Amino acid sequence: MMPEWRSVMKKLSLTILAVVLMVVVVGCPRPPTREMAEARSALESAKDAGAPTLAEEEFRSAEQMLAEATAYMDEKKYDDARNSALTSKKLSEIARDKALKRRAPGEAQAGEAGTAIGEAGAGVIPEQAVVTGKGSLGEGVTIKELEPVYFAFDDYTLSEEAKDILKINAEWLDKNKNVRVQIEGHCDERGSAEYNIALGERRAKSARNYMIQLGIDPSQLSTISYGKERPKDPGHNEEAWEKNRRDEFVVK
Amino acid sequence: MKYLLPTVFILLILALSSVLWAKVYITIDSPGRSRFPIAIPDLKNTGIIPDVRGYSKDLMKAVEKDLDLCGIFQIIDPKAFLEKEGAMERDKVNFQDWSAIGAEGLVKGGFALKEKEFALDLRIFDVIQGFQISVMSYRGALNNLREMGHRVANEIVRAFTGEKGFFGTRLAFISSVTGDKEIYIMDIDGENMRRVTFDRSIALSPVWSPDGTKLLYTSYKMKGPHLFVHDLNTGKEHVISQRPGLNIGAAWSPDGKRIACTLSYEGSSEIYILDENGGNPKQLTRTYGINVSPSWSPDGSRIAFVSDRGGSPQIYIMDADGKGVQRVTFSGKYNVSPAWSPRGDRIAYSGMRGEYFNIYSIALDGSDMIQLTEGDWNDEYPSWSPEGRYLAFSSTRDGHPELYLMSSNGIYVRRLTNTHSGVLCPAWSPK
Amino acid sequence: MKIASLLDALDPELRPMLTLSFVFHIALLAFMGIYGRLGAREDIFFSPVYKVNLVSIPGETGGGGVGALPGSGSKGKSVGVELRGVEREKAIRDALKSTKRIVEALKSVKGGKAEIAGKEKATGVTKSKAGSSTATGVSSSSGIVMDPAISEYYMKVKNKIEEVWSFPEGLFVPASRWELRIGVRIDRKGNIEESWLEKSSGNSYLDRSALRAVKKASPLPPIPPEIRDDPLDLGLLFTSQEFGR
Numbered sequence: 001m002m003p004e005w006r007s008v009m010k011k012l013s014l015t016i017l018a019v020v021l022m023v024v025v026v027g028c029p030r031p032p033t034r035e036m037a038e039a040r041s042a043l044e045s046a047k048d049a050g051a052p053t054l055a056e057e058e059f060r061s062a063e064q065m066l067a068e069a070t071a072y073m074d075e076k077k078y079d080d081a082r083n084s085a086l087t088s089k090k091l092s093e094i095a096r097d098k099a100l101k102r103r104a105p106g107e108a109q110a111g112e113a114g115t116a117i118g119e120a121g122a123g124v125i126p127e128q129a130v131v132t133g134k135g136s137l138g139e140g141v142t143i144k145e146l147e148p149v150y151f152a153f154d155d156y157t158l159s160e161e162a163k164d165i166l167k168i169n170a171e172w173l174d175k176n177k178n179v180r181v182q183i184e185g186h187c188d189e190r191g192s193a194e195y196n197i198a199l200g201e202r203r204a205k206s207a208r209n210y211m212i213q214l215g216i217d218p219s220q221l222s223t224i225s226y227g228k229e230r231p232k233d234p235g236h237n238e239e240a241w242e243k244n245r246r247d248e249f250v251v252k
Numbered sequence: 253m254k255y256l257l258p259t260v261f262i263l264l265i266l267a268l269s270s271v272l273w274a275k276v277y278i279t280i281d282s283p284g285r286s287r288f289p290i291a292i293p294d295l296k297n298t299g300i301i302p303d304v305r306g307y308s309k310d311l312m313k314a315v316e317k318d319l320d321l322c323g324i325f326q327i328i329d330p331k332a333f334l335e336k337e338g339a340m341e342r343d344k345v346n347f348q349d350w351s352a353i354g355a356e357g358l359v360k361g362g363f364a365l366k367e368k369e370f371a372l373d374l375r376i377f378d379v380i381q382g383f384q385i386s387v388m389s390y391r392g393a394l395n396n397l398r399e400m401g402h403r404v405a406n407e408i409v410r411a412f413t414g415e416k417g418f419f420g421t422r423l424a425f426i427s428s429v430t431g432d433k434e435i436y437i438m439d440i441d442g443e444n445m446r447r448v449t450f451d452r453s454i455a456l457s458p459v460w461s462p463d464g465t466k467l468l469y470t471s472y473k474m475k476g477p478h479l480f481v482h483d484l485n486t487g488k489e490h491v492i493s494q495r496p497g498l499n500i501g502a503a504w505s506p507d508g509k510r511i512a513c514t515l516s517y518e519g520s521s522e523i524y525i526l527d528e529n530g531g532n533p534k535q536l537t538r539t540y541g542i543n544v545s546p547s548w549s550p551d552g553s554r555i556a557f558v559s560d561r562g563g564s565p566q567i568y569i570m571d572a573d574g575k576g577v578q579r580v581t582f583s584g585k586y587n588v589s590p591a592w593s594p595r596g597d598r599i600a601y602s603g604m605r606g607e608y609f610n611i612y613s614i615a616l617d618g619s620d621m622i623q624l625t626e627g628d629w630n631d632e633y634p635s636w637s638p639e640g641r642y643l644a645f646s647s648t649r650d651g652h653p654e655l656y657l658m659s660s661n662g663i664y665v666r667r668l669t670n671t672h673s674g675v676l677c678p679a680w681s682p683k
Numbered sequence: 684m685k686i687a688s689l690l691d692a693l694d695p696e697l698r699p700m701l702t703l704s705f706v707f708h709i710a711l712l713a714f715m716g717i718y719g720r721l722g723a724r725e726d727i728f729f730s731p732v733y734k735v736n737l738v739s740i741p742g743e744t745g746g747g748g749v750g751a752l753p754g755s756g757s758k759g760k761s762v763g764v765e766l767r768g769v770e771r772e773k774a775i776r777d778a779l780k781s782t783k784r785i786v787e788a789l790k791s792v793k794g795g796k797a798e799i800a801g802k803e804k805a806t807g808v809t810k811s812k813a814g815s816s817t818a819t820g821v822s823s824s825s826g827i828v829m830d831p832a833i834s835e836y837y838m839k840v841k842n843k844i845e846e847v848w849s850f851p852e853g854l855f856v857p858a859s860r861w862e863l864r865i866g867v868r869i870d871r872k873g874n875i876e877e878s879w880l881e882k883s884s885g886n887s888y889l890d891r892s893a894l895r896a897v898k899k900a901s902p903l904p905p906i907p908p909e910i911r912d913d914p915l916d917l918g919l920l921f922t923s924q925e926f927g928r
Contacts, residue, residue: 064519068540075561080540137453137475154564154586190609192588192602192632193456193677194470194501195558195565197477198514198521198542201498224476225498229433229454258697262704277864277918278841280893283850288892324851356849356895380895413855414888641854661853 032082036073039066039085042092046099055098058218062091065209079157087209094218124178125251135250136184136230145172146181146249149207150242153188156202158210166207169249170214177217183207184248185225186232188241193227200225207247286664287326288412290357291350291379292316293333299364299371307370307397308363314401315359315408318419321441321657322642323664324409328355350379357412368394374404376411385411398443418637422681423644424448424458424467425655429673435469435482440644440657440680442668448482457501457677462508464683468492470500479513479530492530497521503546503555505572512536512546512555523557525572536574547592547599548572556580556590556599567601569616580618587612589633593660595640600624600660602632602645611645613660624662631656635680644668644678832909839904844919848896852924855889862922863890865897869915875901876914884921893921 043062051059065088072081130144142148146169149162158166173179185200204223212218233240292315295308303309319325334349350358361374372390377383388407392400402419409417424437433454438445449455453473460467467482478494479502493499497516504511511526515533520540524533537543542560549555549569556569562579567590570577581587586604593600597616602609611624611631625631629649636643641660646653655668655678669675863884868877878897883890897919906915 068519071538071540137472139475190604190630191565191586192545192558194514194544195542195588197456197498197500198516198544201516201521202542226454226472229456229472255696255700258700262700275916275918276837277920278837280841280844280848280896280919280921281924282845283848283852283896284846285849286851288849288851322854324854326849351899356899378891378895380898381891412888412892413851414886659851659853663853664851 029078031073031076031078032085035082035085035089036069039069039089039092042089042096046092046096049096049099050103051092051095051099054102055095058091058095058098061218062088062095065091083206083209083213086213090212090215091218094212126176126179129251135182135252136186136226136248140182140250140252142248142250145169146251148246148248151203151245151247153241153245154191154199156199156206158206162207163210166210167214170211170216173211173216173220177220179220180252181221182250182252183221183223184230184250185223185227186230186244186246186248187228188244189228189231189236190241191228193229197225197227197229200227203245203247285326287324288356289328289354290319290325290359290408291328291330291333291353291355292359293330293335295372296360296362297364298362298373299366301365303363303365307365307394311363311370311372311397311401311404314398315405318402318405318417318441319408321666322405322409322417322419323659323666324413324417325357328353345377347377347379347382350377355379357408359408365394370394370397370400372400372404374407376408415639415641418639418642418680421638421683423635423655423668424460424679424681425646425675426455426458426677427671427673427675429671435467437467437484437681438669440668448484458679459503460679460681461504462506462682464681467679468502468504468511470502479511493526501545503548505548506550506552510552510572512548514544514546523555523574534574536570536572537577545589547590549592550594550596556592558588558590567599567614569599578617580614580616581621582618583621591634591636591643593636593640594638598660600634600636600643602634611643611658611662613662622661624658624660625665633677635678636660637680638682644680646676646678830909832907836904836907836910840900840917843903844896844900847899848893850892850896855886860923861885861889862920863893865893865919865921867897867917867919869903869906869917871906871913873901873903873905875903881918893919896921 043066046055046059046062051062065084069081069084069088072078072084125141125143131141132144133142135141147165149158149165151157151162152159173181183204185202185204187196187200187203191199201223204225208218208221208223211221228244231240231244232246233243235241292312295312297303297308316327320327332353334353335346345358345360347358356379358377358379359374360377361372363373364371370390370392372392373387374389375387376385378385386407388404390400390403399420405419406416409415418440421440422437423440424435426433427436428434430452432452433456434451435448435455435458436445437448448458448467449469449471451471451473453471455473456470456477458467458469461481465484467484469480469482470477471480472478474491474494476494476496477498477500479492479499480489481492482489492502492511493513493515495515495517498514498521500514502511502513505525509528511528511530513524513526514521515524516522518535521542521544522538523536523543523546525536526533536555537557537559539559539561542565543557545558547556552572554569554571556567558565559568560566561568564585565588566579567581567587568577568579580590580599581601581603584603584605586609587601589602591600593613598613599616600611600613603612608628609630609632610626611634612621613624614621624643625645625647627649629647630653631645631647631649632653634643634645643658643660645656645658647656649656650667652672653674653676654670655675656665657668658665861884862882863880864882866879866881867875870876875897878894880890880894884893906912
């Protein structure tokens with residue numbers, strides 16, 4: 001009787017231990033130390049390539065992103081940190097490439113067509129694009145090829161669905177490099193106007209950073225937030241609110 | 253053990269004896285009425301020119317309207333008056349006649365008309381205790397009797413509560429009656445509503461300069477949320493901040509020299525302080541998160557604001573140099589729109605419970621949270637009256653957002669607008 | 684002589700206690716007799732102050748309600764004598780509690796701190812409801828129960844004053860707690876002979892509104908025979924309502 005019982009107990013405790021270990025391994029957020037290290041070294045090589053002077057805007061953005069990532073690490077917000085680190089790395093690479101290009105003799109490109117990061121100048125709307133609507137201040141159009149992504153309440157993180165849509169959008173933008181897109185961040189009607197404008201901006205930047213990580217040229221993407229001022233659905237229920245928590249891609 | 257019984261016996265006697273000599277205090281805590289009954293008989297014409305046009309009646313009607321609006325007085329119907337001939341001097345007033353009809357206050361006065369002028373002499377009496385509280389004289393233009401009426405009403409409020417009323421102050425707010433969000437202002441009693449901006453864009457969050465001559469607000473008219481100042485006297489506007497990213501949610505410091513706002517040109521939305529021209533930015537917060545809606549303490553030493561650094565939007569306060577950040581709200585998952593009371597001791601804000609937002613008031617250390625409004629609708633954007641006894645706010649309780657007024661404990665509520673179009677972001681003028 | 688032999692007859696251990704108690708009582712009564720009367724207009728009370736929290740018929744909200752003890756008759760001082768069993772123990776416990784407060788009160792008598800005893804709100808006590816049909820409860824902070832006729836009188840006084848008290852709560856002293864004390868002297872018919880402010884709330888306009896209410900409430904209901912004073916000195920404690928939201 002007793003020995004049997006003891007062995008059962010042993011087995012039970014072993015399985016429990018195994019389960020706990022699994023949960024710990026899977027569930028515990030892993031600090032993105034690798035991504036942070038990579039971002040730092042990318043920034044360094046951008047610096048070596050002369051990016052601080054030759055690709056100032058891009059370099060500064062990369063620096064800012066890294067500072068953000070570091071702050072998130074301190075606050076133990078690992079997902080945000082990983083995200084920012086990845087974006088920073090990408091931006092560093094872009095800065096470095098730009099700096100190297102500018103160094104090359106004969107490539108005297110006296111600045112791009114005034115497109116600082118964060119602002120999109122006028123681009124070209126391809127002929128075959130299907131127009132679906134207008135931008136929120138009446139300028140630019142939304143097209144079928146660039147679908148909006150949606151968010152949860154009071155949240156700016158990208159769901160897997162959102163990332164899939166962004167990947168598709170990124171593919172199209174890659175093929176149409178002369179198209180400039182303004183990412184509009186929107187919120188549902190709940191909450192103060194100001195908080196929602198800030199949240200909308202985070203949503204727009206979330207999408208932009210992810211697309212930069214995917215390799216899109218930052219100068220193709222600018223952001224703006226309309227908070228809760230331009231809802232798609234004027235209703236006052238969850239259905240409407242879901243449709244309003246979005247990023248829209250407006251081609252100018 | 254053997255001392256127990258005698259001890260008990262002695263103590264019982266002590267207790268008994270205390271009953272013999274106690275003075276009983278009865279607790280009185282439920283006022284039967286919430287307004288002072290006040291009688292305002294017609295003014296006596298002490299001049300030569302007869303008041304054919306009825307100026308004195310208009311004036312007193314305006315005064316009564318004000319007194320009713322603030323929720324402090326209940327005007328007694330003149331039909332109930334007993335005293336026939338109005339005597340003005342203190343020793344000639346028959347207080348019995350007035351207390352008999354239930355009045356606690358009495359306002360008696362005389363007026364005289366001149367060329368374009370109206371001269372007024374007024375006395376305010378405490379009928380029950382039988383004395384004259386205050387006497388005042390005014391002279392004003394005949395075509396501006398509204399202003400005189402406000403001053404009279406303010407003085408009557410002061411005579412009974414120790415602080416003057418809010419008549420003559422204004423509200424700035426956002427209305428979408430034209431289809432676009434524009435800024436409007438109106439007197440607190442709803443009169444003189446006029447449009448301020450004609451931008452045909454999105455205007456938000458107007459705030460008054462401490463001297464009451466300018467409005468600072470956010471507008472999308474230059475393709476992005478930027479900060480502008482509009483001078484109400486000249487009608488001229490200029491931009492204060494159009495940095496990349498957000499330029500929103502501004503608040504003027506009480507001394508008028510600094511502007512607190514949210515900027516995101518350095519990456520994330522943080523609170524900055526700018527000088528009165530929008531230059532010399534000083535960054536106060538650095539969380540890489542969302543920090544918005546700054547509100548200054550009345551002495552200009554601290555700022556209340558909204559931050560999501562704790563995972564959800566909550567109210568915090570910090571010193572005006574960014575140090576000493578303290579969290580204020582801990583209850584509820586979404587607390588925004590802080591408004592620091594002009595009395596300095598409390599912060600009003602809009603908090604979400606369940607589906608809807610209601611207005612709350614809380615002490616600076618996070619204690620004594622009081623829910624001021626309650627209901628399945630949205631009450632948002634609280635704004636304090638200059639003396640801190642009332643709050644203006646926007647509410648959807650009647651369907652779409654309109655402006656309301658309430659006492660600082662939420663008990664007295666009064667609707668101010670009836671626009672049918674959606675009115676928000678009220679800002680109470682400082683004077 | 685008789686007294687001495689009486690003392691001798693008693694248990695020797697009891698003696699010091701009895702003498703002490705005797706002396707103490709005389710001193711206390713003398714003290715109170717002198718200062719209690721003089722202090723009618725002052726803020727110093729050498730006895731525990733009863734804050735009477737009147738409560739309406741059970742079933743409505745309010746503070747703790749207490750019913751009168753069954754069989755307490757018409758005497759207000761029936762506490763010690765007619766109690767039996769459980770009720771007696773309860774009264775003893777309450778009396779002990781109040782005694783502690785009395786002692787504390789006597790210690791800090793200066794500055795009117797004797798009010799400590801009266802600071803607490805009604806403590807809900809006893810299981811049985813009042814025998815009389817008006818069933819209005821009165822509880823005093825010391826836990827000692829009052830005659831229903833007296834508590835009914837206090838209730839009437841409270842109602843009369845509150846009825847005529849006009850006060851825009853919340854528009855006066857925003858969101859804060861305040862209290863003020865008014866003393867009244869009432870003749871047997873209920874007329875208020877005098878009323879005066881004992882302790883200001885700090886805001887003289889608030890004080891005036893309370894004084895007006897008291898003046899307006901005269902004449903109060905006639906004093907019931909259970910209270911023998913003539914004239915009666917009563918205290919009124921005006922206080923802010925708790926925000927029940």
